[in-house]
Amino acid sequence: MPLPAIMTGSGYPTSLSASATPSGSPSPSPLLLSAPLVNLERPLKRTRVSSFTSPQLSDGPQSSAGRVWNSPLQQEFGEDFCKLLIATHSSWNTAHNPQVRLFIEKWIPGAIVPDRRTLSGPILDREAGKVEDKLKLKLKGQKATFQTDGWKNKVKQAIVAMMVSVDFEPYLMRTHDVSAQPKTGEALLQLVVEDIKWSEEMYGLTIIAACSDDGGDARKMRRLLLALMPWLIIVLCWAHQINLIVGDYLSLKLPFQDCVPKALIVIKWMNNHSRALGLFRQEQLYTYQKFFALILPVLTRWTAHYLSLRRLLTVEKALKAAWLKHSDTMIASAGSKSEDKAKAIAVQGIIDDSRFWYHIKNHLEPLAIAANITQASNTRLYHVLTTLANLYRIYSNLSLSEDLDVRNQVLASLEKRWAAADQDPFIAAVILNPFLRGDFLARRHIALTPIGLCNMLKRLHSRVFRVDVDAAFQAAFMDYFNKREEFSSESMALADWTNMAQKNSQEVNPVEIWEGIDTREETGRNCLTKLAIHILSIVANSAGCERTFSHMGLVHTGIRSKLGVEKVRKTTMVGMDIKRAHLEAGLLHMRGKRNFTSEASGAQEPDHASLAADHFDVGAASANADKDVGDDHDNTNELPPAVTVQAPSGPLTITIPPLNSYSVTLSPHAATQVKKTCICLEILFDYPTDIDPVPLEGMSSFWRGGVENLEKEMEAYNLLNLSEENVDEIVQIQTMPSI
Secondary structure, eight states: OOOOGGGGSTTSOHHHHTTTSOSSSOOOOHHHHHSOOOOTTSOSOOOOOOTTOOGGGGSSTTOOGGGSOOHHHHHHHHHHHHHHHHHTTOOGGGGGOHHHHHHHHHHSTTOOOOOHHHIIIIIHHHHHHHHHHHHHHHHTTOEEEEEEEEEEOTTOOEEEEEEEEETTEEEEEEEEEOTTSOOOHHHHHHHHHHHHHHHHHHHOOEEEEEEEOOOHHHHHHHHHHHHHOTTSEEEEOHHHHHHHHHHHHHTTOOGGGGHHHHHHHHHHHHHHOHHHHHHHHHHHHHHHSSOOOOOOOOTTOTHHHHHHHHHHHHTHHHHHHHHHHHHHHHHHTTOSSHHHHHHHHHHHHHHTOOHHHHHHHHHHHHHHHHHHHHTSTTOOHHHHHHHHHHHHHHHHTOOSGGGHHHHHHHHHHHHHHHHTSOHHHHHHHHHHSTTTTTTTBOSSSGGGSHHHHHHHHHHHHHHHHSOOOOHHHHHHHHHHHTTOGGGSTTTTTHHHHHHHHHHTTOOOOHHHHHHHTOOOOSSTTHHHHHHHHHHHTOOOSOHHHHHHHHHHHHHSOGGGTTOOHHHHHHHHHHHHHHHHHHHHTTOSOOOOOOOOSOSSTTOOOBOOOOOOSSOOOHHHHHHHHHHHHHTTOOOOOSSOSSEEOOOSSSOEEEEEOSSSOEEEEEOTTOEEOOOOOOOOHHHHBOOOOSSSOSOOHHHHHHHHHHHHHHHHHHHHHHHHHHHHTTOOSOOOOOBOOOO
16 A cells, blocks of 8 residues: 655655555565664663754664655654644653654654654744744734633642633633742732733734633732723623622522432432333333433533433433332342442432422523523623623512522622623623614613713723714714614624524624724724724633633643643643644534524523533532632622722832833822723613513523523533443433523
């Protein structure tokens, strides 16, 4: 068979090209048969060799130096081998593995595997440089959301990652080892400001917003950063905020919350007793003509226990029937010991009482949907605000006496999180989305009237662009608000945009619509377009950091714990670029951006849930949630009416380059005034009433899409579990009426 194309490339000497292709079946190369393998177990101290020189080539007359590729081809091989190790998350020591050397010498004679230090040194540096050059072209002139978060690696180093999100795609900028530094807002601010400057100068992009979680140092950093750069939109990570709301819910410690560990006892017991599981599956086939797997949730995802209970509720009828018909057999399958039979009887008792499961399902399902929406990499500000509106709508309708504590706790938590936010950009995002235009905003507050909303947008424009608008801006806004002139649905071709997005199973990106009517003027009516593009380009979470930390965890493993922070950053950056290239080339399954618009306008919200394997400890989940809540004990609003930033000791001098390079000195008495809009959720929206119980289309559209996305995630977990059990049947999802 013919050898790989690389073996017959121009890198071979002409005299050897004819003999490089064997006529029969492949056999070891003469190099493998004649030259002894290098002893890779000997100490690293040895004669210094070139990056692309095999040590064995100088070992005597059996050298096959004539077969060695020319320098350009060998360099390309080394770079590709480096990317191969990165893409497969392999150790740099793979280059010294004898089997790898045997494979290369047999199948790619002439190629020399670079030393591990060369691969992780100069070759990795060159590949990282290539990625940076590529990003300079891609990110130049783009608007970016700056993201920062912290992570501890295998050796307990405290790493702070700095990223930017451009067009809702995260890109790693720099990482810092802050293990020996104080964990203060001032220290984090210094890093953030320096990296904002570095990112803008390095890649030619414009930072328009900054996002972080709500840890103590990050909270203070955001206040200081707002004072230094008031034109930035400072947002919390709303995926984290939803987790805090869940923590507030779990802090109630109501009696019916005990059913979570009880439900997990049932799932674990059924999965561990094959005879009982077989009888249960038979009953499912009789009842549903198919069967569903009982799956234990993952500890690190709080939504897993909600999904676990939903699956159990789905099969409740069949589970009860199986125990009713075969209770003696079920108990006998537990074993002959009295304690084992007692566990089986306890499981039967849990199955006979499903009241509490129903309450948990109803309480946690909206929060699970909200988490699914807010943790996406393309979560925008209007996604967050419409999600809060739906959470407020759903929990306001919990009217049963036993639900009052839950209702009051969740609504209070929602109001607390929303009150701490910079509300103007969120409200503006809902208004400036041409599919929403604020149609479901209430007018019970003067700021929500057309003139009030226009004044809000004027303030935002003056803040982010540092230029006041003229009278033409108000005329443009009134035309937009009333769907007239170039802002009408027909002129903006909203129906065509929707059709194109549905064909690609994607959500319409409103930024593209506004860019389509951008005249590139900096004054007059086009100021409204510029503001819309600015606000709608902001990402409302730091999910990009979390995904980057996951990638870093594959690089900095227990057996590779000595890798330096900068080497891990470069490896991660190259790995992320390789993955993007594979996706663009169609070599990987494209996991598209989440679509939060329902494909069918009348689609109902499904009822089914499945989850991934591994045991879940609800006590640990509650503890983690309580820990998150502990991070939020400071009740100071994110943007108080007068934001006063006071340095702890002496002036803090930081150079920043927003439009012109200049130095900003933050003195102990410096302060920046930011007018804060504070409208509670209760009066922000037109919620359904007894007379008109159906939520307005704008309020519910993204919520239905979030339900469908969660459903797809559940199906993926289900299929994963089925494959583990070697089950061929495809489990179909049953639905329930919408919430």
